[in-house]
Amino acid sequence: MKKSKYFVKARVSKGNVFYSSVKNSYTILNNRLSDVFENNDINYIQQYEKALFEQLCESGLIIDDEKDELKNAHFSRMLSRMDRSTYQVSVNTTLDCNLDCWYCHENKIKGTKITNEVIELVEKNIKATYDCNPYKELKLSFFGGEPLLNINSVKSLIELTSEFCRERKIELLLDFTTNGTLISKSFLTFLGKYRVIFQITLDGSSVRHDAIRKTNNGKGTYEKIISNMHLILENIENSYLWVRFNYDDESIHDLPKILDKIDGFNRKKCSLIIRKVWQVDHEKISKETILSTLFLILKQGFLVDYYTLPHNIPCFAERLNQVLINYDGKVFKCSTRDDFNDENAEGTFYESGLIKWDFDRLAKKMVFFGDDTCYECKLYPACFGRCSEKHLQNKDGFECVLKNLNLNIEELVLFNLKLKQLQQKLYV
Secondary structure (H helix, E strand, O other): EEOOOOEEEEEEEOOOEEEEOOOOOOOEOOOOHHHHOOEEEEOOHHHHHOOOHHHHHOOOEEOOOOOOOHHHHHHHHHHHHHHOOOOEEEEOOOOOOOOOOOOOOOOOOOOOOHHHHHHHHHHHHHHHHHHHOOOOOEEEEEOOOOOHHHHHHHHHHHHHHHHHHHHHHOOEEEEEEEOOOOOOOHHHHHOOOOEEEEEEEOOOHHHHHHOOOOOOOOOOOOOHHHHHHHHHHOOOOOOEEEEEEEEOOOOOHHHHHHHHHOOOOOOEEEEEEEEOOOOOOOHHHOHHHHHHHHHHHHHOOOOEEEOOOOOOOOHHOOOOOOEEEOOOOOOOOOOOOOOOOOOOOOOOEOOOOOOEHHHHHHHHHOOOOHHHHHHHOOHHHHHOOOHHHHHHOOOOOOOHOOOOOOOOHHHHHHHHHHHHHHHHHHHH
């Protein structure tokens, strides 16, 4: 037996935290056992600390000499990518938007909306895919643009899909990435019987947010969005809300005001996503500010996604059983494209409704696991490197995901330890 080369240790005031990057597990060791483990005295732990030994083996911190961790990590990732139990169909109902946020990566196309013909294609694809490889869950995701600009088409797709899923006893999950300004009480009543996930973005306090996310007539949207968040949680019993905070070097200091606004939200039905605006250099924001922000969120009882470990569930765009269908019928994998045009399209429809994928493009997404630098990193089994899309786009060489997080490995692990502790507290 040997100690995993991928184990990560973070120092704390009492003992040491050994965090497993494989099984979502951690254990607190006293100083005596910490010294034993540091000296790689596995035989002592196996003989005198059998329960601890079993836990460390289960979590991947102690491994058999014959085990190839790197190959096992790749195999685990491959299985996740090839899993067919869930089929995710993402739909860009439009590339138009009622807001004009300065940092948006997409090229807005006014007046665009999904046609009845494309809605029929989506329905046909859902049925044909099931006939070939029956799935247990269908995740229907709505993107844009602002997807709710085309709310009648959204409702039509949901009704058609719901009937199909009900007949075949398929679990249906609805997923909306929206700016939250066009949500109405009547629409939430329509969604009331479904499982629904919303992701809605805030950009700071009311003053800062309203300067960025304002309507075409210059009206701010902060209070409207907060109100609609309340309506979601109040009117859809089986709902979950992700409050996304896009921050820069100034707006990150507004987080306490946002937390005050959402303090009444059910922590079991609402979490935060924290993401830096991509145009802002990470060096403009200190790691002390990042860490204090993350720990403040946890202190307030909210779970938060800031590169959660282990990162062993691949991005939906890297999963085989997933497709993004644009309003005009073009087929893609990733929703973060600048342009959803012919040049970037990754598939076309057969007459049957199935998709003829461009296997050359698909292989680049599905095969990529990381770089040599990643394989030598002790965080790799929990991280799996950057996404394949960013790898393909970056022509300048390797860039670690930790760079934009502005944290080192130990700081990221410590944050995740605190996150796991809160998860256990919330859901035990």
